[in-house]
Amino acid sequence: MNQHLSVFPKRLYALDALRGIAALAVVFWHWQHFFFQGAVPGELQTEQQPFYSVFSLFYRYGGDAVALFFSLSGFIFFWLSGHAVAQRKLTGKQFFIERFSRIYPLHLATFGAVALLQTVYTRYTGNAFVYPFNDLYHSVLNIFLAPAWGLEQGWSFNGPAWSISVEVLLYAAFFLLWRYSPFPTLVSFLLIAVAACIFPAQYKITLGVFSFFCGGVGYVWVAWLLQRAPTRWVGICLATGCAAGWWLFGADQPLIRFALLFPLTIMAIAACHQLLEPLARRLAWLGDISYASYLLHFPLQIIAALLVDKFFPGRNVFYQPWTLLLFFSVLIGASLICHRWFERPMQQWLRQFGHKRLANGVIARQ
Structure with a gap:
């Protein structure tokens, strides 16, 4: 397949x-x-959660969005980096610098914030908030981005960061696959098959491998289709197949969601990007702050729980719509600030520093 990058613009706002x-x-x-009691789920009146009639899909299946993240990563990496790695236009050191500068600063900052907040929360309540394994051993795992590699005893610190930990392994697998395998798509199918056989054992890693490479293969397929058929018809067929798939299989079969429906949804959205772009441009900022909102929401939850425990008679206040509106307002505002004033400057500085060191190393060897 030639000219992989030509089937899409440089940025897909819809994704x-x-x-x-x-x-x-x-x-x-x-x-x-x-509504947890320490690390134990408490009594939850699911349908009484704020605006449940509007957001019931998210309340019921929002956890599956992590698999969607993995699929999106696979699609985007195969699209934007696969052939650059294969053709050695992107070296291992460059790839590491780009990934490290993107994920590590905010991960480390939120890990430190949660460590402090959990200490306060534990002193106040006698137990940790939701994730209990906040000891020295799990600190080391988190610092080295390894809290979900099978070395952990349980959930620790900023629990949502488990998916970032798995992403690190996926980045390494992706790079090795495209750099050293002459048949990356075929090997991707093999990795998908192995992960499917193991799943749900080693749930975190197998879900990551399964979803990431399904997303990557999805890119290969849609790129192949777009090079051989009019974009309009590819978009119509994929959108129709996506709608039919969700109607037939979406509710009760997670493996089908992860293997077929999520990648198919991404493919359909990518193929229909011209139609979706006017609206997607207005919503793309949500993607810009997605990493911040993902990693910031748990430390903000600890703060919210501490404040409610201090000033309200119980946690039932979290059934009130105003608490959801306030929490999301703070989260989105904090994420915008974090993205603008922390993530981007740190990423730029680390990349400049890393590439400068890399260039100096090349000059020294010459």
Whole structure:
């Protein structure tokens, strides 16, 4: 397949919007945290959660959005980086610098924030908030982005960061696959098959491998179709197949959602990007702040729980619509500030520093 990049523009705003919506779906799913008793789920009146009639899909299935994140990552990496890695236009050191500068600063900052907040919360209540394994051993795992590699004893610190931990393994697998395998798509199918056989054992890693490479293969397929058929017809066929798939299989079969429906949804959205772009441009900022909103929402939940425990008679206040509106307003505002004043500057500085060191190393060897 030639000219992979030519089938899409440099940025697909619709996929950015989808990533942002997925991040917020996880926040809805985690609204149940406010009703935990320590690390144990408490009594939750699911349908009494704020605006349940509007956001019931997110409240019920928002946890699956993590698999959608993995599929989006696979699609985007196969699209934007696969052939650059294969043709050695992107070296291992460059790839590492780009990924490290993107994910590590905010991960480390939110890990530190949660460590402090959990200490306060534990002193105040006698137990941790939701994720209990906040000891030195799990600190080391989190610092080295390894809290979901099978070395952990349970959930720890900023629990949602488990997916970032798995992403690190997926980045390494992706790079090795495209750099050293002459048949990356075929090997991707093999990885999908192995992960499907193991799933749900080693749930975190197998879900990541399964979803990431399904998303990557989805890119290969849609690129192949767009090079051989008019964009309009490809978009119509994929959108129709996507709608039919969700109607037939969407409710009760998670593996089908992860293997077929999520990648098919991404493919359909990508193929229909010209139609979706006017609206997607207005929502793309949600994608820009998705990483911040994903990692910030748990430390903000600890703060919210501490404030409610201090000033209200019980956690039932979290059934009130105003608490959801206030929490999301703070989260989105904090995410915008974090993205603008922390993520982007840190990413730019680390990349400049890393590439400068890399260039100096090349000059020294010459």
